[in-house]
Amino acid sequence: MSHFQENFVAQSAAVRVRFGAGVRHSIADEVRALGCSRALILSTPQQADTAREFADLCGPLAVGIYTDATMHTPVAISDHAAAYAVELVADCVVAVGGGSTTGLGKAIAYRTDLPQIVIPTTYAGSEATPILGQTENGRKTTLTSPKVQPEVILYDAELVRTLPVGMTVTSALNAMAHAAEGLYAQNRSPMSTLMAVEGLQAFKDALPKVIANPDDLTARGETLYGAWLCGTVLGQVGMALHHKLCHTLGGSFDLPHAETHAIILAHAMAYNAVAVPELLEPVSRIFGGPSAGLAIYNFAAAMKAPLALRDLGLKETDLDRAADLATQNPYWNPRPIERPALRQLLQAAWAGDAPAA
Numbered sequence: 001m002s003h004f005q006e007n008f009v010a011q012s013a014a015v016r017v018r019f020g021a022g023v024r025h026s027i028a029d030e031v032r033a034l035g036c037s038r039a040l041i042l043s044t045p046q047q048a049d050t051a052r053e054f055a056d057l058c059g060p061l062a063v064g065i066y067t068d069a070t071m072h073t074p075v076a077i078s079d080h081a082a083a084y085a086v087e088l089v090a091d092c093v094v095a096v097g098g099g100s101t102t103g104l105g106k107a108i109a110y111r112t113d114l115p116q117i118v119i120p121t122t123y124a125g126s127e128a129t130p131i132l133g134q135t136e137n138g139r140k141t142t143l144t145s146p147k148v149q150p151e152v153i154l155y156d157a158e159l160v161r162t163l164p165v166g167m168t169v170t171s172a173l174n175a176m177a178h179a180a181e182g183l184y185a186q187n188r189s190p191m192s193t194l195m196a197v198e199g200l201q202a203f204k205d206a207l208p209k210v211i212a213n214p215d216d217l218t219a220r221g222e223t224l225y226g227a228w229l230c231g232t233v234l235g236q237v238g239m240a241l242h243h244k245l246c247h248t249l250g251g252s253f254d255l256p257h258a259e260t261h262a263i264i265l266a267h268a269m270a271y272n273a274v275a276v277p278e279l280l281e282p283v284s285r286i287f288g289g290p291s292a293g294l295a296i297y298n299f300a301a302a303m304k305a306p307l308a309l310r311d312l313g314l315k316e317t318d319l320d321r322a323a324d325l326a327t328q329n330p331y332w333n334p335r336p337i338e339r340p341a342l343r344q345l346l347q348a349a350w351a352g353d354a355p356a357a
Contacts, residue, residue, distance in 0.1 A: 002190075003190040003193040003194055003197075004190055005188075005189065005190055008187075008188070008189040008190065009187065009189065010189040010190070010191045010192070010236070011236060012191075012232075012236070013130060013146070013149045013235065014151075015128070015149065015150065015151065015152070015153060016030075016033075016151065016152045016153070017152075017153045017155070017228065018030075018152075018153070018154050018155065019155045019221065019224065019225065019228075020155075020156065020157075020221075021156060021157045021158050021217050021221065022156060022158055023154050023155070023156045024054070024057065024119055024154055024156045024158070024159060025057060026154070027054060027057045027058055027094065027117070027119070027154070028057060028058050028059060028061055030117055030152050030154065031058060031061045031092060031094070031117065032061070033152075034092055034115050034117070034151060034152070036061070036091045036092040036115065037061055037091065038061070038063040038088065038089060038090050038091045038092070039058050039061050039062050039063065039090065039091075039092050039093070039094050039117075040062075040063060040064050040065075040066060040084070040085050040088060040090040040092070040093045040094070040108075041054050041055050041058070041062055041064070041065045041066070041093075041094045041096065042065075042066050042067075042069055042081070042093055042094065042095045042096065042097070042101050042104050042105055042108075043065070043066075043067045043069060043095075043096050043097050043101055044067065044068075044069045044070070044097055044098075044100050044101055045067050045068065047067070047096065047097050047101070047121070048065075048067040050096055050097070050121070050159075051065045051067055051096055052065065054094060054096050054119070058094070062094075063088045063089070063090055064084070064088045064090065066081050066084055066085075066104075068080075068081065069081075069095075069097060069100045069101040069103070069104040070100055070104075071099075071100045071250075071256065071257055072100075072103075072133070072134075072135040072140055072250050072251055072254075072257065073100070073103035073104060073106075073107055073132070073133060073134045073135060074134070074135050074136070075107075075134050075135065075136040076136075077104065078104060078107035078108065078111070078134065079111070081104055081107070081108055082107070082108045082111040082112055085108050085112055085114060086112065090114060091114065091115075092114055092115045092116065092117065093105045093108050093109065093114055093115075093116050093117070094116075094117045094118075094119070095116060095117070095118045095119070095127075095150075096119045096121065097119075097120075097121050097122070098120065098121055098122035098124050098171065098258075099122065099124035099126050099174075099257055099258070100257075102118050102120070102124065102126050102127045102150075103126065103132065103133065103134075105118060105150070106126075106132040106148035106150070107132060107134060107148075109147055109148050109150075110132055110143075110145060110147050110148050113147055115151045115152075116150040116151055116152070117150065117151065117152040117153075117154065118150045118152070118153050118154070119153075119154045119156065119159065120153070120155060120159075120160075120224070120227065121159045121160060121163065122160065122163060122167065122171040122227075122258070123160070123168070123171040123172045123174065123175040123223055123224065123226070123227035124171060124174055124175060124227070124231070124257075124258070125174070125175040125178050125227045125228070125230045125231025125232075125234060126231060126234075127150055127153050127231060128150075128153065128227075128228055128231030128232045128234070128235050129149070129231055129232075129234045129235035130144050130145060130146055130147075130148055130149035130235055131143070131144050131148070131234065131235065131239075132144075132145070132148045133247065133251075135250075135251045138251065138252050139251050139252065140247045140248075140250055140251025140252070141247075141251075142239070142247065149235070153228070155221075155224040155225075155227075155228060157217045157218075157220040157221040157224060158217065160220050160223070160224065161214065161215055161217060161220055162214075163214075165210075165211055165214060165304075166304075167258070168207070168210055168211070168214070168223075169207070169211070169262070169300075169303045169304065169305045170258035170259045170261070170262040170305060170306065171227075171258045172203050172207050172223060172226070172227075172303075173258070173261055173262035173265055173300060173303075173305055174257065174258040174261035174262065175199070175203070175226060175227040175230040175231065176199070176200055176203055176226075176230060176265065176296075177230075177242050177243070177246075177261050177264075177265045177268075178196075178199075178230040178231055178233050178234035179195070179196035179197075179199040179200050179229065179230040179233050179234075180196070180200065180242070180265060180268075180269060180280075180283055180292070180296070181234075181237075181239060181240050181241075181242050181243065181268075182195075182196040182230075182233035182234065182236070182237045183196050183197075183279050183280055183282060183283070184240070184272060184276045184279040184280065184334045185237035185238050185239075185240065186237075186238055186332050186334075187236075187237050187238055188237050189236070189237075191236070192233050192236045192237050195229045195230075195232055195233050196229070196230070196233045196282075197282050197286070198229050199225075199226045199227075199228075199229030199230040199233065200226070200230070200282065200283065200286050200287075201226075201286055202222050202223065202225050202226030202229065203223060203226040203230075204286050204287060204299070205222065206219045206220075206222035206223045206226065207223060207303060208302075208303070209222075210223055211303065211304075238331065238332055239331050240268075240272070240331050240332060240333040240334065241268050241271060241272060241330075241331065241333045241335075241337065242261075242264055242265060242268035242269075243331065244326055244330060244331045244333075245264050245268060245322075245326055245345075245346075246260050246261050246264055248322055248325045248326045249264070249309070249314070249322060252321075252322070252325055253314055253318060253322065255309070255312045255313070255314060256312060259306050259312055260309070260312065262300060262305045262306055263305075263306055263307060263308065263309055263312070263349055263352075264349055265296055265300070266293050266294070266296040266297035266300060266354075266355050267293065267345045267348055267349045267355045268345075269283060269291075269292040269293040269296050269355070270291065270292065270293025270294070270345075270355030270356055271293075271335060271341065271342075271345055271355075272333065272334050272335050273291055273292045273293055274335055275334045275335035276334045276335075277291075277292075279334075280292035283295055283296060287299045293355035293356070294354060294355065297354050297355055307352040308349070308350060308351060308352030309346075309349050309350040309352075310350050310351065310352070311352070314350060316350060319343065319346045319347060319350055320343070322346055323339055323342050323343040323346055324339075326342060326346075327339050327342060
């Protein structure tokens with residue numbers, strides 16, 4: 001069936017994307033291709049050794065390393081990192097890691113307009129978007145700007161080969177959420193829908209293979225392919241209920257990013273399938289199930305993903321506040337954001353119950 005729409009707008013950013021096991025060894029060439037010679041390497045504290053490896057690969061093109069990238073991109077850290085980049089007279093940033101490091105690179109670029117090279121080590125997909133989420137005073141907000149769109153992305157399957165299986169699963173579901181929400185986005189296009197369907201299919205095909213054999217570089221490469229497609233979808237369309245809930249839970253309750261996405265996705269799909277079942281039909285078709293919500297929930301359970309917000313440390317007494325926050329300044333959504341229904345959604349997600357069909 002064609003995904004034709006009578007009216008739509010499609011847009012794409014000028015991003016250089018390279019896939020291949022071992023492609024990270026070309027990092028110095030990519031820095032030079034940008035016309036740069038003073039790269040600041042970014043990572044989380046946990047990936048400091050990887051940052052040093054990239055500094056070595058860049059050789060004299062690396063002028064410094066910053067290893068304080070933090071989940072949910074706190075504004076204070078971003079300000080400090082941007083000031084450090086200016087102090088070093090850096091002319092580009094090289095972000096190596098998952099969403100935390102990619103977010104820091106974007107935050108620096110937003111403040112300084114430096115070009116970015118991103119080398120993902122998870123499946124977050126945020127490297128493919130012009131969207132920056134930042135946290136300050138317990139609130140996570142997002143902005144969209146061409147200044148935060150990375151110029152170069154290098155997808156190296158060898159860098160995700162050692163990603164633990166649990167993180168692999170939650171990171172994959174995080175990426176899948178971008179595509180799933182893209183299917184019903186207000187500003188979707190045939191192109192974004194095609195990429196969303198292909199990205200979801202790539203994860204459906206490859207993720208079980210990665211779990212069975214984490215060293216399977218072909219399967220790892222296909223999951224990175226899925227992450228790129230899903231992230232590109234997010235860069236072209238608006239976010240809705242799923243992302244609003246995850247930003248609320250992450251920014252206000254400090255829940256881990258990927259795990260929260262993994263749990264909320266099935267429930268957000270079930271909530272919106274009431275309004276747009278035909279748009280979410282690809283989800284139930286790809287993953288097999290009577291509805292999009294149950295299809296995702298059963299797939300997540302089969303992949304041994306976390307299913308309950310209470311297991312992430314959220315208290316049941318926090319649910320009312322979460323529902324209040326999530327209904328403030330809501331994102332556009334195909335189904336009206338109704339607090340009683342939203343509170344019921346959060347209760348099911350907190351308990352780990354299957355969403356209503």
